Amino acid sequence: MKRLSALILVGLILALTGCRFEALETTENFSSSMSEIASSSELSAATRAPLVWEPVIEDLMINISDPTNQRLTGRITDRVIIDAELLCSVDPNHPGKASVYSGGESLASESQRNMFTGDDWTLTESEEYPQYFDSQLIGTAYKDRYVDSSGQEYLCQTGPSYSPYSRVYTLRGRMTYSLGQSLSPEYYASTDFAFADEKTAHESAKSFLESAGIAINECYRVRRLSHEELDAELRVYNHSAEAAERFDADVILPGGWTEEEDAYWFTFFWDIGGIPEASQNFSGYLFLEGEFAERFGREEMPINGREIDVIVNAHGVDYVSLTGHFSSPVEMSSGDLMSLDELLVLFSEELYAISREHSFEDIKKSGVGEIVTLDCPEPITVNEVSLVYITLFERFTIEELKLRSFSEGESMLRPYWVIRCSQSQPDEGNPDRSASTRMFFDAITGECVKHSIYGGEQ
């Protein structure tokens, strides 16, 4: 094991400019443990320069007025730049209370199957895909085809209960959504379209979802996809897509691309007591250590996020997709949510702890791209701050699991503050090298999942 250098802790000054700070028990505990760590580290041999970290949070600006574009800016001394997309549906300084829930993982596929069908739709074709495990039926996927009174065809796809999803779309809508996903943000339109302004389109999407019984959070994301850019993107997309993925625009849009295909792409979040559930790109694993690992009895904790995508164009709601939802959550406990101020204090401390453990030299040698460190001369940038519910899957013994049916994976919803940060970490061989990571802070207890490595997008 490499010997760490002597570490001189000049001081931990937590001056929060423009923020009210009330020390939590967790923070006090942390501060005292920091001192212990510092004194023990001073005994270590000196092999690298001492790491000095006096976090002072400055110029913090919170803008939550626009639910589609919340921002958090500021800095922590000159080492951390905060220029973050914020996802927070409550007052970040006074977030109030929240609960922890447990319950079944998802809706059964049968109940999702017809959730979007219109009153004037006629079923024209239906395919069932029963899924077996060990000769036992464990779920059924469906693909249904409908025609509405105007002759427009819709496809409804529903996943089996162990992998729940639900999609309803026209071929045009599916093509628009796929192209929207492939389109670089630089090609998003910046102004509303002629067929409806963004607010009207949002209302249309929201009422469509609500009519299907879906509770969505007030925060959402929107991208404007112009038909000109969709047309160009189709050529880019088809050029690199494999055969089965390509779209034949001549068949899907016999009249070619027109303003009728200008589209708003909304991403909604499921609502849990006024707080959004984490989006799908949070899905993956948390890697746990110490007490946290002990409590859950495991070192890897699968986590899940979900979201709802809707395409609205002049034809109406042209595409909807959603993944399964917590079916019947049961409140387990509740508590006060940590404020943003408190979060940033914990984040600063966590950053220091990580930096002590991982020198820049060690990171370069290891080649790991998931650790940011104050030991690197480049600043750390906070790109994303979210207060969200995350689904964690509890650990069960084999006997317990066998008592349950296959589709009833137990899970727990906990509120987390999640910070995504990144850092340029150039080295001689790779000047564009960078690191990116997410840190998960339990929004009630303040505990940080140490060295969280994320299975999905960093």
Added chain:
Amino acid sequence: MRRKIERILSVWLVVCMILILSSCRGKADQTTTAETNQCNVFQASYIELPTHENRSVRADCVIATEEHIVFLQGWYTDPNDALSYRQELVWTDKVGNVQATHPADGFYGRTTCLFALSDTVFVIGSDEFGYCKAREYGLPGVSGNAIEWNIQNQNVEDAVLVGDTWAFIYAGGRVELFRDGKSIYTRPGHVDDIFSQRLVVQDNKIIWLSTNYKGDTEWVILDPASLSEKIVPVKDNILSVSGAECNSAFGYFYEAYDVVEQYDPETSSVVDFMSVLDTDIPPSRYQFIDDQPYVLDGDHIVYLNNPGTDSSACDPVEVVLLTRLDKNPHEGKTILTLGGHGVSSYNLICRAVYQFNTTHSDTRIRLRDYAYEYPYDSRDSFHQTLATLISDLSSGKGDDIITEGAFFDFSYLGEIGALVDMMPYLEKDPDLSADRWLPSIFELMKSGDSLYRFFPGFMFYGYFGNSTLLTGHERVSAEEMTRLSESLPSETILFPGITSSDLIVASILYDLEYFIDENGEFRISEEQMQALIDYALECGLAELPTYDYSTTDKYVRGKQVLFYSLIANAQMYHGIEQLIPEKTVFVGSPTLSGTAYICVPSTSLAISDATEHPEECWEFIKTMMLPEVQQSIIETGYFPVGASAFESFMEQAMHPEIRTPSEDTGLDLLDKSAVPEDCVERLRGIIDSLNTTGEIDDILSQIITEECTLALAGQKTAAETAKVLSDRVNLYLQSRKR
């Protein structure tokens, strides 16, 4: 398209890389080679496994019982659902007749672990909770209840049963023995990050081989009776046999390009098991296959050629069964050798050799793979190896036929008398004449009036342009491109990511004749050098960004004038035309005198002047023009050089309904719909205009790069650079003549 090009290039490049890496394993470490009296030649036949309509069925693994061969194959019932993978066991007799098929249910996801005992087979996998389990099958079907072990969330990579003891190895490197359902012994690997490991039962002992990414290996012989272990040292962390490890529950086998060897870790002895050179193994028609052979028992080997391309095409797996012969049927034949770097992995060469060997009773081709015979691992050792190779060639120690362009400048070797001029053979050949080739391609094969090399297929590459943006600059040249670039709006670029020095290298090397004066010397003037520097600085980048430089979206949106692509068939060219609504122009690679339209030969072949059998060699070269071989080029999705085969390829492009499933396979990653006739006509025009080939002399390239880097950085004037460059290039060209 970028992905397609990368995949196509990867066929060429990955093979070279693998061979370079594998060449690091020498055969010098062989300790002993036991002599056996058995014939090491095998006979090939095909086995047809059951198919399932509209399903892409993959053969996952195969094993042999005393009387049967048992395949485990599977497919996804829903391609979007990883959990929908279904598997079945297919039982055949030892000649490949299907005897029974049974579903292999009850496992969570795909399993690839089989173990055979007498005439039963165990399938080992995990249940829905991640616990390891096994099921026993006989010819009539499943027998008994599943066996379960308290092994959770361990990726079991292999399992064997010895008496009442089961042994498992887990991903990452650990072995564990179970008796009566209880763990009785466990042991970690001696090195970290084990990525390859297998278990074999030999003399009631369990032998565990593990290898990590660095090539560190360890053999552990475990005695389940005494729970004792013996570690077999492996010298210098290199296996004492060469080649890639085969799949086998029967022993440890290694397949090199010429032989399959069996290694006995208990005695450190090596036995030749099969002569690859004397066994006619039918090459796969698939471009991407992903399996080593399965050695089933002393007399049977199976190749599972799963198609690695588009699964929606539902191409069936090719199953090749090799059965040991009693006598070598090739004794007494004239042997010709065909040498080249990576030659044993060139599907096209293998097909031609297979075709020749299975149709000629007196002569036989044997491959010599230079990845093994003349290995190199760096630029310096490449040049040393090349010198040795050419020396061997000229002293008669070389091969009868040589192939591949990385080593050989065929035109140069022909000029110095190291190669046979095949033109006289062609002229007097009753079966073949020059008009059987595409005219432009035949011209590119020739060196003056001589024919020193032959290639059976080709691609071409270069820049394609948006005609609207190129208006007024139709005469493409480096200087014209400079003017065009200067006139572009600031948000529009001319080239996709290319460095300034690469622009200069391409301009000179693809137009080398332009700079050769009447005395045969290379001369570049100050004005020419200045024009190239201006072109490079205006149109190129100082250095390439390290991130993926995807430029398709800029070209599509008119923010980039030129788009680089490699074209192997009409579908790829049509894909380029479809990127923009405007007319597409093939720009090639700009040079000072105009532009280079670059042909990329598939695999070049030449006859060594030292051969004692030039007539027989020509007979083999001719094989490349046989309809069967030209057809095989079509089936891999490349342009054939034969005029007739090319016409057929174009007809298929315009009328996809006439394509056979095999012909479809080569286009699996492309849009297979009909290519319009006018598009095919434009493509023909481009192929007619190809005026150079894409081989680049590495040393010349290096010289130009070195000199131009200084000029581009402003450290040397154009005049200084022109003089030094002329001198250095001439010196090199003179040295080659010596």
